[in-house]
Amino acid sequence: MRAQVIDGKAIAGRMRAETRAQAQGLAETGWMPRLISVSVGDTAAAEIYVRNQGRAAEQAGVEFETRAYPEDISLEQLTGVLTGLNADPRVNGIIIQRPLPAHIPVKALQRAVHPLKDVEGMHPASIGNIVYNDLALGPCTAVAAVEILKTLPLGLEGLDVTVIGHSEIVGKPIAFLMMGLGATVTVCHHMTRSVPMHSRASDAVFVAVGKPGLVTGEMLKPGAALIDIGINRVETPEGGRTVGDADFDSCAEVAGWITPVPGGVGPVTVSVLMQNAVLATRMQMEHYRATYTGAAQ
Amino acid sequence: MSATIIDGKAFAATIRGKVGEHVDRLKETHGITPGLAVVLVGEDPASQVYVRSKGKQTLEAGMNSYEHKLDADTSEADLLKLIDLLNADPAVHGILVQLPLPGHIDSDLVINSIDPAKDVDGFHISNVGLLGTGQKSMVPCTPLGCLMMLRDHLGALSGLDAVVLGRSNIVGKPMAQLLLGDSCTVTIAHSRTRDLPDVVRRADIVVAAVGRPEMVPGEWIKPGATVIDVGINRIEAPERGTNDDGSVKTRLVGDCHFESCAAVAGAITPVPGGVGPMTIACLLANTVTACCRANGLSEPEGLTA
DSSP, X not given: OOSEEOOHHHHHHHHHHHHHHHHHHHHHTTOOOEEEEEEESOOHXXXXXXXXXXXHHHHHTOEEEEEXXXXXXXXXXXXXXXXXXXXXXXXXXXXXXXXXXTTSOXXXXXXXXXXXXXXXOOSHHHHHHHHTTOOSSOOHHHHHHHHHHHTSSOOOXXXXXXXXXXXXXXXXXXXXXXXXXXXXXXXXXXXXXXXXXXXXXXXXXXXXXXXXXXXXXXXXXXXXXXXXXXXXXXXXXXXXXXXXXXXXXXXXXXXXXXXXXXXXXXXXXXXXXXXXXXXXHHHHHHHHHHXXXXXXX | OOSEEOOHHHHHHHHHHHHHHHHHHIIIIIOOOOEEEEEEESOOHHHHHHHHHXXXXXXHTTXXXXXXXXXXXXXXXXXHHHHHHHHHOTTOOEEEEOSSOOTTSOHHHHHTTSOGGGBTTOOXXXXXXXXXXXXXXXXXXXXXXXXXXXXXXXXXXXXXXEEEEOOOTTTHHHHHHHHHHTTOEEEEEOTTOSOHHHHHHTOXXXXXXXXXXXXXXXXXXXXXXXXXXXXXXXXXXXXXXXXXXXXXOEEEEOSBOHHHHHHHOSEEOOSSSSSHHHHHHHHHHHHHHHHHHHTTOOOOTTSOO
């Protein structure tokens, strides 16, 4: 094995320490960042994520409150809840936990969150800003994957990058973030004729598909960086375990850097959420001051 | 020369014909006439030509055209007031603010104050995000026109390797989104790309939108590829002689070197007469789309992404 294994937990820890300092600064001016987690129906599925977020919030100096609503709540009622949270100046960020019940379309809820409180970076306006290279609140997983790549000693201008998977919340935002940083980006997906043709020509590969073992060592250029965003539960003779989209062992033989699963992109994603909480709070503070103190004039 | 020349003028006429049919149907069946409001601030001569031509084609398609010409020193606040009125006007289905705006006006603020549902240019940040997340949006006219030409010429685009040259907000980026939406494998190349010839040579579809005259030579093109040239560049043409004032005559060229690319490509759009005529046709198409959506009617077939 020659690849250096990227320590996502360490990166996440450093980010949280920075966020904590900024959160304290905001709290001293009366703007303590505060997140509200909204879950609907059976909360067991999301419980581990919510717990992780709560712990990360504590470490980052961000207040975190969970609210759970019954399975049979209507879309109108939930939108009303969000409108209330949007209007509440003590709330700086709203997290919509998934899965949601079948009768609640996730995109409708994401659109209902005020863009300034969209700490998950899922509102069309947030995605639009990413495309226009104006990074305000970005989708957490995509930002985390890019933040990890930025810690490596690679010049991003002109870097050849392949993104495997073109989902709206991970693959495509990564492509636009990397393009904004000057990389030449190719986006591959299930209709791509030859993924290896593209991935083998790349200095960095992001994979976010949800298929264990999809990327193997022979698909990589020697020395390339591999950022594995997949999280898959697989059964092995030794019991169940969590793996990424890469065949870790063969990829680690060829890559220069590789993120492990778990312990790679996952922990950094939660740190980005906290970073967004602080950023959202600051944006709201500035918006408030510009609107009510005449500071804009 | 082996490439098929894609006739943008003829294809734009087909699109305008379809727009006209949809307009007739909206009038007859629903009693609705789609309306497009165009706002021009100042006296930029090129903008005046565009606005006149948009107004003329809007009327020819059977739609209502509302032109608002404001003085160059119009305040931002007054312009925003006009946008508010147009947003609230049920007879107006599309609003286009002709760019560039005078320097004292914040263009982003003005564009983002248009109701996204009436933003027929597709530049509102919400439309950018809706396109980026695969939701119904207003799609910028030039890339929409390119997509229609590609579909018309190639049929299904799924699985084809596409390279978009240029990462501008109005062409390159939305073009990449649209091609991904049609399941192409998409590479976005730009000024920082290291080995441009090599990247372009992999592509079944090349969309060039960088604004550099004849930058792409034929030897970069994969034999049989489809080349869509969005560039419109004016260069000196000494072979045409001189003007009365002694200056050298000029001509329009694209971002691709036409003769050498046409010798290799399977199909290519000329400049002028390729992508250019499609842009206004797509503006009309977007206005019909916005009108259908505003009235809860189904999407007009063949006019959307």
